[in-house]
Amino acid sequence: MELIKCSIDNCNLKNNGLVATIGQFDGIHIAHQILIEKVCELSEEKDLKSAVITFDPHPDLVLKKDANATSIMTLDEKAALIASMGIDYLIVVEFNQNVANMTDSEFVNQFLIKLNVKEIVVGFDFCFGKNGIGKAETISKLANGKINTTIIDNKTYQNEKIGTAMIKKMLLQGNVSLANKLLGRYYKISGEVKKGNQVGSTINLPTANIEIGENDAKIKLGVYASRILIDGNYYYGFSNYGNNPSFNKRDHFILETNIFNFDGNLYGKYITIELIDFIRDERCFNSKDEFLAQIAKDKEVAMAICQKEFK
Template identity: 40%
Template sequence: MELISLTYPHKLKKESIPNTVAAIGFFDGIHIGHQKVIDQAKLLAKEQDMKSAVITFDPHPSVVLKKEKTDVQYLTPLTVKKSLMEQLDVDYLYIIRFDKTLSQLSPKEFLEHFIVGLNIDHLVAGYDFSFGFKGAGNMSNIQTFIDKPLAITKVEKISYHDQKVSSTRIRSLLKEGNLELTEKLLGRPYSVVGEVVRGEQRGRTIGFPTANFKITEPYFLPRVGVYAVEVIMENNVFYGMANLGYNPTFTDQIVVPKLEVNIFDLNQNLYGEILQVNWKSYIRDEVKFSSVEELVEQIRQDEKNVRHFFSLND
C-alpha cells in the first residue's frame, strides 16, 4: 500500500496516477459497514483492472467545524487506521488534511481537485457520505457538479440485528461496557496499543503485578472498570484482566483513567514493551475498598471470573 498525505491544494499530476476505484469516507473504527464499502472498491478495481484506493481525512471534521475547541477521540486513531488499511490491502491510501480551507471548498472544487484530479474513475461510498462546503454534495447529486462521467457505487446502510452499524453506536456500546456487541460490529475485538511504563510498583506487593500503559494516541476508551482482555505481544496472545480507572482504594490524585493489565501465567519484565490490548468483556465497576485486603480478595475473584470467561484452568 502506498500512503499519500495531501493538503489542499496538492501538486499531484493526474496523468502520473493509474485509473483508480476509490472508497471515500472518514471511516472511524473501520467497522463492518466501512469494510463493506472498502471491499466493494477493491472488488470493482479487480473486475475493471484498475487500482484500488481509500480516501480519508484527518483530523475529524468536527475539530475544524465546532466552535469550541474539541479534542476528538477516535475508535481508530490515524496510526491504527493506517495499519488496518494496510491489512485490507488497498493499493493507495490518501489522507486528506481536513482544515478550514478544505471545509470551505464547494462540492465542485472538491470533486475536481480530489476525485478527477487523482484519476478516480469510480467512487464508492456509504449512502450517507457528504462532502463540500456545508456537506452540500452527496451520493445522489454528485454527478451534477462535474462534466466528466464518474461511476458511482452507493453502499446501502448495513444493519446488525435491525440496527444501523455506525461509529456513534459503537461509542455508546463502549460507554455501556458492551464489548461483545462492539466486537460484532467491528468484525474484530476493540483494541488499544500502548507502551508499558512504570507505575507505583504496588501491584507486585499485593500479588498482582500490573503492566501500566502509556497511551499516546487519541483513543476513545470504554467505560471505567475491570475487563477480561487479550494481550498481544510480538504476535503472541496472552490472557489477562485489566483495570481502567483511578485506583480509588489508594489515591484520589488520578484524573485521567489509567489502563493496567495483570497478565496470567507470565512473569516477565515488560517495561518499554509495546502491547496491544483487546477488550473482550466487561466484568465489573471499579470500587473504592476500605482496605487493601478487600481489594485483593476481589481481584482474586476477578481472576476466577476472567479465567472462567476464557475457559482457562485456575
C-alpha cells in the same frame, strides 16, 4: 499499499484510474469494511487501482463541532488495517478550512477528477462540500458522467445505524462484546508500559500500566477480560481502567493489566491490550482482604471468558 499524505490542491498520483471510497473510516467497522471490499471488487473487475481517501486531522476538530473529538484508532492503525484488506493506496488529505470551504462541484472537479477517480463507492448518507451540500447521488452528475458512483445501503443493528458513534457509545457503556461485534475484531488499546505506584507487586498482583490518550475513545471504568500482545505473542489477563480508588487514588485514569502466566519486565515496552468483555464496575474496597477476594473472583471470571472465547 502506498501511503500518500497530501493537501487537497496538491495530491499528485500517477495512475490509469482509481476506484476509491472516501470517509473518516474511524474504527473501520463492519459497515466500513463493506465499502472497502466493494472497492477491491470493482478494482479487480475494472482493472484499476484501489484507493481509500481519508482526512487528517478529524474534520470535527477543524470545524470546532467537537473540541473533544476522540478516535477509535490511530492513523497508523487505520493504515495497517486498510493495507491488510488489499487496498493499493491510502490517501490522507490534510483537512483545513480550505477543504471545508470547497463547494461540492469544486471537490468533485478540482480533487476527484484531478486524482483520476473513475469509480467511487460511498455510503447512502455520504455528503461533501461546504456544509455537506453534496450528496452521494450527485457525484456522477457533478462530474459530467466521468465518475461512476456505487452507493451502499444503510447497515443497521437492531434498527440503529452501524457507525463510529454507536461503537463509541457501546465502549462508554461497557458493552465491549457488542463493540467488538460491530468492529469485526477486538477493540484494542496500545501504548508504552509505564511504571505505576507498584502496589500490585506488594500483593502478588503485578500489572502492566498504559495510559489511554486524551484523543482516544473513552471506555467505561471497570474490569475487563483481556488478551495481551507482547512481542508477537498473545497472553490472557484482566485489566482495570480507573484511578485506583482503594489504594493511593490517582488524579488520572490508567489501564492496569495483570497478565496470566507471564513473568518479565515490560517497562518501556510497547504492548497491545484487546478488551474481550466487561466484568464489573470499578469499586472502592474497605480493606486489602476484601480487595484481594474480589480480585480472585475477577481473575476466575476473566480466565473463563478467555478460555471460552479462544478455545
